[in-house]
Amino acid sequence: MDYERLWAPWRLEYVTGDEKSRRDAAGKPQSLLPGADEDCFLCRDVAQYDEPAAADRAHRVVHHGTHTVTVLNFYPYNNGHLLIAPRGHKGRLDELTDAEHLEIQRMITATSDVIRQGMHADGFNIGVNLGRTAGAGLPDHVHWHVVPRWQGDGNFMPTLAGVRVIPQSLDALWEWLSQELSARV
Numbered sequence: 001m002d003y004e005r006l007w008a009p010w011r012l013e014y015v016t017g018d019e020k021s022r023r024d025a026a027g028k029p030q031s032l033l034p035g036a037d038e039d040c041f042l043c044r045d046v047a048q049y050d051e052p053a054a055a056d057r058a059h060r061v062v063h064h065g066t067h068t069v070t071v072l073n074f075y076p077y078n079n080g081h082l083l084i085a086p087r088g089h090k091g092r093l094d095e096l097t098d099a100e101h102l103e104i105q106r107m108i109t110a111t112s113d114v115i116r117q118g119m120h121a122d123g124f125n126i127g128v129n130l131g132r133t134a135g136a137g138l139p140d141h142v143h144w145h146v147v148p149r150w151q152g153d154g155n156f157m158p159t160l161a162g163v164r165v166i167p168q169s170l171d172a173l174w175e176w177l178s179q180e181l182s183a184r185v
Contacts, residue, residue: 026055036089042141045069046087060170062178063111063185067103070111070181072170077125077147079168080115080177084108085143092142093130104144107185111146114180121148 029047036043041059046069049055056064060072062082073081084107086100096104108126115121125147129136 026051026058029055033087033089037140040089040138040141042069042071042083042085042138042143043089045071056178057171057174060174062174063107063181065103065107065185067097067100068107070107072174072177073145074170076166076170077145078149078153079166080119080121080146080148080173082111082146082177083143084111084146085141089141091140093128096142108144108146110181110185111177112148114177114184115146115148118176118180119148120150122151123149125149 026049029044029049032038032043032047036047038044045059045061046064047055055061060074061069062072063070065087067087068084069087070082070084073083084104086096086104088100090096090100112121112124112126115124126144128142128144130139130142132139
């Protein structure tokens with residue numbers, strides 16, 4: 001049998017569990033927002049740092065809004081998988097202000113439009129898991145998933161090996177997406 005090779009050295013951080021060290025490379029935050037949880041990665045993503053640009057890259061933050069933060073998912077289901085969350089540590093929809101609801105929806109629209117145009121996505125899965133029972137890995141800080149989809153992206157790897165192949169490094173995606181969003185949002 002002739003085997004094909006999948007070369008993805010940027011995935012080593014994920015496989016070895018060293019991705020936390022990437023976030024920690026930004027250093028300790030100078031200050032968290034009022035009501036923030038220091039154990040919550042989204043709260044740390046919006047905190048003040050000595051070097052904000054380095055912190056954004058380490059945390060994979062692609063956009064800071066007035067009421068929201070948009071970050072790359074460290075465990076993507078597909079290339080371009082984003083999380084959009086309110087800046088404040090809120091776990092339920094009824095805790096969000098009208099301004100937060102509106103900005104979240106506008107960011108979902110903007111990010112899906114940028115990815116559709118720039119990455120030629122054919123569709124999107126967009127959703128929120130409310131509570132641990134519903135699958136929320138971070139149940140106390142509500143966030144929306146924006147997952148780009150392409151025709152035929154359900155390839156053989158998840159079926160045969162329980163593995164997803166992400167064709168672009170998170171760092172390269174962060175670089176492109178943060179530039180695109182800063183130009184449009």
